[in-house]
Amino acid sequence: MISTNYIIVTPCRNEAENLPQLAESIINNTITPILWVIFNDGSTDGTAQVAHELQRKYDWIDVIDGEIASRDLGFHYAKIVDRTIKNTLDKCKSNNISIEYIGLIDADMVLDFDFFEKIIRRFEENPNMGVSSGTVAYLINGVKKLEQGRSNHPIGGLRVWRTKCFEDTGGFPQSYSADSVSNVLAMLHGWDTIKYDDIVGVELRKTSSAEGFWKGFMTRGESDYYRDYHPIYVIFKSVKYSLTKPYYRGIAYIYAYIRSALTRMDKIDLLEVRKYYRKKHREIIDDYVQKVKSRF
Known part of the structure; x- marks a missing residue:
């Protein structure tokens, strides 16, 4: 039981x-x-x-x-x-x-x-x-x-x-x-x-629709900066968001990430968490680079 x-x-x-x-x-x-x-x-x-x-x-x-x-x-x-x-x-x-x-x-x-x-x-x-x-x-x-x-x-x-x-x-x-x-x-x-x-x-409601897509994806950009996401990984995400409707999601996301960087917004104070994200993102980026190289 x-x-x-x-x-x-x-x-x-x-x-x-x-x-x-x-x-x-x-x-x-x-x-x-x-x-x-x-x-x-x-x-x-x-x-x-x-x-x-x-x-x-x-x-x-x-x-x-x-x-x-x-x-x-x-x-x-x-x-x-x-x-x-x-x-x-x-x-x-x-x-x-x-x-x-x-x-x-x-x-x-x-x-x-x-x-x-x-x-x-x-x-x-x-x-x-x-x-x-x-x-x-x-x-x-x-x-x-x-x-x-x-x-x-x-x-x-x-x-x-x-x-x-x-x-x-x-x-x-x-x-x-x-x-x-x-x-x-x-x-x-x-x-x-x-x-x-x-x-x-x-x-009963699509994620981010309660906020509106623009504000919702702005929050995602701020969140990813706060958690110390790798900038190249952030660019990948922005492009991905821009490929499906509403296309402006990618702009809202990357704008918020860059704005957070320029204003030097605080980042999460859990160093082990920041290291984890950076390590995982480098692995994803390296894997993508290897796949691209294998095609040439």
């Missing part, structure tokens, strides 16, 4: 339309959590009402209302996630409840009915797995289309940690692209990180 000792944290802002669909998918999952904490980040629509109605109906759902703040997918989001998870773990500990797994689920997701059963089973089959996630799908003409991604790169919005790994790595990093940094820290501490394509959450 698999463990049911897990919690879920969902930060949300202005998700009144999407939150009920996520809630239905969690409530109807084959195993429900010990506690699901919804952090209402100063919503100005009906999100608070939806969340508190769920809290009234289910004793395992808790709601925290934050102050009104500008939407920010960088440090503000990371601080909310880290604080909420740690406070929830402390609350469970004070009630002598042992939590083995921690879920971080975005409010605009709809989960497979057996999402948590399947992903927790994978953890129990692999004692060295520290972080895992499902894969995002989008409904296109009624058909699920999976988002492509690396199998060792668990994504942010469908994420589950082993609690021991979360604690080993210091919690959720206070960083841009905190999910990526969290993956790196887990690997550097010897944990496996795995994304599964057969465990799915349907995203």
Whole structure:
């Protein structure tokens, strides 16, 4: 029998339309959590009402209302996630409840009915797995289309940690692209990180569309500078973004990266993380160069 000792944290802002669909998918999952904490980040629509109605109906759902703040997918989001998870773990500990797994689920997701059963089973089959996630799908003409991604790169919005790994790595990093940094820290501490394509959450909104593509890809450029991405690798990414609509994504991305360099924006203070990214990017660049050379 698999463990049911897990919690879920969902930060949300202005998700009144999407939150009920996520809630239905969690409530109807084959195993429900010990506690699901919804952090209402100063919503100005009906999100608070939806969340508190769920809290009234289910004793395992808790709601925290934050102050009104500008939407920010960088440090503000990371601080909310880290604080909420740690406070929830402390609350469970004070009630002598042992939590083995921690879920971080975005409010605009709809989960497979057996999402948590399947992903927790994978953890129990692999004692060295520290972080895992499902894969995002989008409904296109009624058909699920999976988002492509690396199998060792668990994504942010469908994420589950082993609690021991979360604690080993210091919690959720206070960083841009905190999910990526969290993956790196887990690997550097010897944990496996795995994304599964057969465990799915349907995203009700394309990534970055909540911000607008221009602002969303500006944030990506700032994030990649902050994490000390190799400049040549950044150029590759900019070209890739520019090859598909909307074509201006590549311009927004490279502009933000260059602006961050010119203004000497601070970089992440975790030197081991910066070294990891630079090493991986050099390997990718060298591999590409070798492939080009082999054609001549």
